[in-house]
Amino acid sequence: xxxxxxxxxxxxxxxxxxxxxxxxxxxxxxxxxxxxxxxxxxxxxxxxxxxxxxxxxxxxxxxxxxxxxxxxxxxxxxxxxxxxxxxxxxxxxxxxxxxxxxxxxxxxxxxxxxxxxxxxxxxxxxxxxxxxxxxxxxxxxxxxxxxxxxxxxxxxxxxxxxxxxxxxxxxxxxxxxxxxxxxxxxxxxxxxxxxxxxxxxxxxxxxxxxxxxxxxxxxxxxxxxxxxxxxxxxxxxxxxxxxxxxxxxxxxxxxxxxxxxxxxxxxxxxxxxxxxxxxxxxxxxxxxxxxxxxxxxxxxxxxxxxxxxxxxxxxxxxxxxxxxxxxxxxxxxxxxxxxxxxxxxxxxxxxxx
Ligand code: PEP
Ligand code: MN
Numbered sequence: 001x002x003x004x005x006x007x008x009x010x011x012x013x014x015x016x017x018x019x020x021x022x023x024x025x026x027x028x029x030x031x032x033x034x035x036x037x038x039x040x041x042x043x044x045x046x047x048x049x050x051x052x053x054x055x056x057x058x059x060x061x062x063x064x065x066x067x068x069x070x071x072x073x074x075x076x077x078x079x080x081x082x083x084x085x086x087x088x089x090x091x092x093x094x095x096x097x098x099x100x101x102x103x104x105x106x107x108x109x110x111x112x113x114x115x116x117x118x119x120x121x122x123x124x125x126x127x128x129x130x131x132x133x134x135x136x137x138x139x140x141x142x143x144x145x146x147x148x149x150x151x152x153x154x155x156x157x158x159x160x161x162x163x164x165x166x167x168x169x170x171x172x173x174x175x176x177x178x179x180x181x182x183x184x185x186x187x188x189x190x191x192x193x194x195x196x197x198x199x200x201x202x203x204x205x206x207x208x209x210x211x212x213x214x215x216x217x218x219x220x221x222x223x224x225x226x227x228x229x230x231x232x233x234x235x236x237x238x239x240x241x242x243x244x245x246x247x248x249x250x251x252x253x254x255x256x257x258x259x260x261x262x263x264x265x266x267x268x269x270x271x272x273x274x275x276x277x278x279x280x281x282x283x284x285x286x287x288x289x290x291x292x293x294x295x296x297x298x299x300x301x302x303x304x305x306x307x308x309x310x311x312x313x314x315x316x317x318x319x320x321x322x323x324x325x326x327x328x329x330x331x332x333x334x335x336x337x338x339x340x341x342x343x344x345x346x347x348x349x350x351x352x353x
Contacts, residue, residue, distance in 0.1 A: 001148075001149075001152055001159070001190050001192070001193065002192070003157060004152075004157055004158075004159055004190075004192050004193060005157045005158045006192060006194060007158075008103065008130040008158050008160060008194060009046070009082050009102060009103065009130060009158075012045055012046075013045065015257075016217065016221075016222060016223070016257055017213070017216075017217055017221070017222070017223045017224045017252070017255065017257075018045070018046075018194075018196075018222055018223035018224075019044050019045065019046070019223060019224050019225075019226065019252065020044075020046040020047075020048050020084055020103075020196065020223065020224070020225040020226070021039050021044045021046075021047065021048060021225070021226045021227070021228045021245075021248055022035060022036065022039065022044075022047045022048035022049045022084075022227070022228060023035055023048075023049050023050075023227060023228065023229040023230075023235065023242065024049075024050055024053075024200075024227045024229070024235060024237045024238035024241075024242060025049065025050045025051075025053050025061060025063055025064075025235070025236055025237045025238075026049040026050065026051050026063070026064055026068035026071055026072070026085075027061075027064070027235070027236045029071045029074070031229070031230060031231070032049055032068070032071040032072070032074075032075060033071065033074060033075065033078070034230040035228060035229055035230040035245060036075040036078070036079050036081065037078070037079060038228075038230065038244075038245035038246070039079075039081070039228060039245045039248070040079035040080070040081050041245075042245055042246075042248065042249040042252075043249075044081060044245075044248075045081060045082060046081060046082045046083070046084055046102070046103060047072070047075050047076075047079070047081040047082065047083050047084065048083075048084045048085070048105075048225060048227075049068065049071075049072060049083075049084075049085060050063055050085060050086045050237075051063050051064055051065060051066070051067075051068035051069060051072075051085050051086075052065060052085075052086060052087070052088060052092055053086075053237055054086075054088060054107050054109045054110065055237075060237070061236040061237050066095050066099075068085075069085070069095060069096065069099035069101065070099070072085065072099065072101060073099060073100065076100075076102070082102040082103060083101050083102050083103070084101065084102065084103040084104065084105060084132075085101050085104065085105070086104070086105050086106065086107050087104045087105075087106065087120060088106070088107060088109075088110040088116060088120065089116070089119060089120070089123075090119050090120070090122065090123040092120075093120055093123035093124060094123060097127055097129065101129075102129075102130070103129070103130045103131070103132065104124075104129060104130070104131050104132070105131070105132040105133070105134060105162060105225075106120060106131065106132070106133045106134060106147070106151075107134055108134045108135060108136055108137045108164055108176075108201075109136075109137060111133055111134050111135065111136040111137075111143070111144065111147040112136035112137050112138060112143060114143075114146065114147075114150070117146075117147045117150045117151075118150055120150075120151070121150040121151050121153065121154040122154065124151065124154045124155070124156055125154045125155060126155065127155075127156075128155075128156075128157075128158070129156070129158070130156075130158035130159070130160065131151050131156050131158070131159055131160070132159075132160040132161065132162050132196060132225075133147050133148050133151060133159070133160075133161055133162065134161075134162040134163075134164050134198070135161070135162070135163055135164060135165075135166065135182065135183070137166065137167045137176075138166060138167060139166040139167075139177075139179050139182055141182050141185055141186060141189075144161070144182075144186065145186070145189065145190070148161065148190070148193070159193065159194075160193060160194035160195065160196060160222075161183070161186060161193055161194070161195045161196070162195075162196045162197070162198050162225055163178070163182075163183040163186075163195060163196070163197045163198065163202075163216070163221070164176060164197075164198035164201040164202060165177055165178050165179070165198070165201060165202035166178075166179050166182070170331060172331075173208070174202055174203055174204060174208070175201065175202065175203060175204020175205070175241070176201055176202050176204070177202075178202050178212065178215075180215070180219060183195060183197075183219075183221075184219060187220065194222045194223065195221050195222055195223075196221065196222060196223040196224060196225050197212065197213065197215075197216030197221045197223075197224055197225070198224075198225045198226070199212035199213045199216065199224065199226060200225075200226050200227040200238070200241040200242065201227075201238075201241070203241060204240060204241050205240050205241055206232075206240065206241060206242070206243050206247075209226060209241070209243060209251055210251045210254065210255075213226070213251060213252075213255055214255055214256065217255055217256070217257055217258070218258060220260050226243070226248055226251075227241055227242045227243070228242060228243055228244065228245050228247075228248045229242040229243075229244070230244065230245065232244060285340065288340065288344070289343065289344065289347050292344035292347045292348055293347050293348070293350075293351050295348060296347060296348030296349075296350070296351030296352055297351055299348065299352065300351065300352045300353075306345055306348045306349055306352060307345060312341060315337060315341070316334055316337050316338070316341075319333050319334075319337050320333045320334050320337070
């Protein structure tokens, strides 16, 4: 994807963060226009609103449909903001393009389904419109890249990604766990792909929008897509995570944009220190695996099973406790120990054959 066009829309002020904001759903013409006018006054350049809403269960508010596209047209005429909406089917793409919507995004549930992605991609063939692809609900980088490739292969060159977090099995403060290493790896794999963060859907609650936005900027994301509503508490979808336009402006004004390129000597020294520590970590891990091999040989000789779950539980619990004492997060340490244990088991299985 070397020939991506980094500029998604003409005449945008590209200073970071580029902000897309607007309600989760277009509910009524009044709600859309009231929200849009406030956001425009605060300098937002791209207005979002879902007119087709993918709901986990039937019976929820599924969007107003094509009727809402006319409201977005009014937003554009009256405020000059660009407009954006979610598409999931060929019919959505055709209707949105016919209405002159400026930017399309593909939701997390659609991105998880290659058949749906291909249908959307086929509908986009021959059109030149910017498209943002959200990460699929599962933490699967290849599936995300595959979804982006389908859109790229349809000829779209104004392409970008939205990180909106992932479904998680463990308890978490987030609605969708950010799992930052996945979007970071995406940036490494496709460096010229603009990437937005969606702190509203990651956090699931208003209070988390500010810290998540700051984190995304510190990690070098290009932009943010944030849900804003003129009356958040009365929203028909995603109530807890929407903010008033004034609140959004306040959050944005407090974000600190740190320079991603200049490094001081001091920083280089600290990075050198980190590299040295990583070397040591890897050496230790390799030694641990050698011991695991040894244990594998012992278990084989004594006809014992590889997985001894009681011992495993003890290790997890003890190290999680110890981590907290050392100022680290217990869930973090459990994940680390789980990953190490998995690799040990793989070693032992190889030895046992
Ligand atoms: C949305 O943007 O309102 C939405 C439905 O998001 P997601 O696809 O990330 O769940
Ligand atoms: Mn939403």
